[in-house]
Amino acid sequence: MASKHSTQHKILDAAQNLFAETGFNDTSLRQITSLAEVNLASVNYHFGSKKELIQAVLQRYLLVLMPRLDQEFTRLLATRQPNSLAQVLSVFVKPLLELNKVHQNGTRIFLQLLGRGYTDVQGHLRWFFNQNYGRVLDKLVQLVQQACPDLPASELFWRLHFSLGTVVFTMASNEALAEIAKADFNEKVDIEGVILRLLPYLSAAIAAPIPQVAHISQTAPMLASEGR
Amino acid sequence: MASKHSTQHKILDAAQNLFAETGFNDTSLRQITSLAEVNLASVNYHFGSKKELIQAVLQRYLLVLMPRLDQEFTRLLATRQPNSLAQVLSVFVKPLLELNKVHQNGTRIFLQLLGRGYTDVQGHLRWFFNQNYGRVLDKLVQLVQQACPDLPASELFWRLHFSLGTVVFTMASNEALAEIAKADFNEKVDIEGVILRLLPYLSAAIAAPIPQVAHISQTAPMLASEGR
DNA sequence: CATCAATTTAAACACCTGTTTGAAATGTAC
DNA sequence: GTACATTTCAAACAGGTGTTTAAATTGATG
DSSP states (O other), X not given: OOOSSSHHHHHHHHHHHHHHXXXXXXXXXXXXXXXXXXXXXXXXXXXXXXXXXXXXXXXXXXXXXXXXXXXXXXHHHHSSSOOOHHHHHHTTHHHHHTHHHHSTTHHHHHHHHHHHHHHXXXXXXHHHHHHHHHHHHHHHHHHHHHHOTTSOHHHHHHHHHHHHXXXXXXXXXXXXXXXXXXXXXXXXXOHHHHXXXXXXXXXXXXXXXXXXXXXXXXXXXXXXXXXX | OOOSSSHHHHHHHXXXXXXXXXXXXXXXXXXXXXXXXXXXXXXXXXXXXXXXXXXXXXXXXXXXXXXXXXXXXXXXXXXXXXXXXHHXXXXXXXXXXXXXXXXXXXXXXXXXXXXXXXXXXXXXXXXXXXXXXXXXXXXHHHHHHHHOTTSOHHHHHHHHHHHHHHXXXXXXXXXXXXXXXXHHHOOOOOHHHHHHHHHHHHHHHHTOOOOOOOOHHHHSOOOOOOOO
């Protein structure tokens, strides 16, 4: 099975491209099977449901990426003195770019899928991530904590999620941004170019100085008090 | 018309909440009219189409926010010496928080809608924005340019879009993040708290030092060469 | 009250969605 | 080549989508 041009493989390839471009909910199984040139029912036959197809598309990359990241994080945690924030963030580059070996434009597609997953099916992917790769992410948090010892844990939480937003949104809008950049600055940027631009931006952002205590929780009297 | 409890008003209120929570494409007119307790056909009668309803929902906030921002930008541009980046970004706070006067939780809802607009209907809102408020945004670019004179124009372009991603994604995930923050750090955060946390993060990010020339365009041999 | 326009309503429209079905086709082992 | 399991296929399913229609209701004006 998985003989490169098998039905399952054709479905996965067609699905990932359409999912990345249009989002999960806005891509129909008929669009996928039409592009893959397979029968409509084969999706349910091979994957069970659309939901499981989405998971399979993501897993193809996660199963390659996450062990690589885990390995890098573990390596950095073993060093004697704490690593700089730039060093920590740099370890993402190689594992991400190696996704291009999984599939052509694999890096771009995976990051776009990640963005879709976080915004389309709200909260679902976030839960899945913490559930399956929480231990890996904890190592990242630990590394950043070491690199920025003055940063309170809660502030670090927010800044890491801000950063996730930066990456994920940028990748989701990648095509549009690349077009504008080319039109306005005659600048040809690929996914690696964007990643390399992100690094100094995120390094400075996460390590930003904490503003003077502004009694935030007092000046902002619980406006959003409606529970949920 | 617009007598606060008119049909149009009820539709707009129901629509904005559902749109913000579930996204534009994943919210049906039947969900909206059901929540608003009006007839299904009244949406098409009063607004023409779903697309125009979406625009009306956004316009209700944009028509308040953008002139305010324009005014602030113009004021800052008139000062003798260039303003600091932190000062420039700070001018967003008041106009954004004043959206709470337009509607309860207006700030949060508008920012969520903005996030939805940029990710749901890909590229559509970006085009609309540049078309209608390009002149206002140009002033912002000019202000940031003045605050960071060493930043090349193309780098500034990317960093401003990175920042847009940070804001927009954070707001789209606002509920989930606020829940986690409360569970993990017993920290009650409202929309104002998030905005105040974003300011130092974005200030440091946009003004991040430019890394040494790394021959980016040469080390990254046009991988994404497929046009689109 | 009568007239006319503005609004609301229930019903239907044509189309798209993910999924299931049962028969046909294909592949595999004896 | 016959039996068996795997895979493909066209067709239908039940349910949801935005939009339209024409009649009923409401509101305002004379």
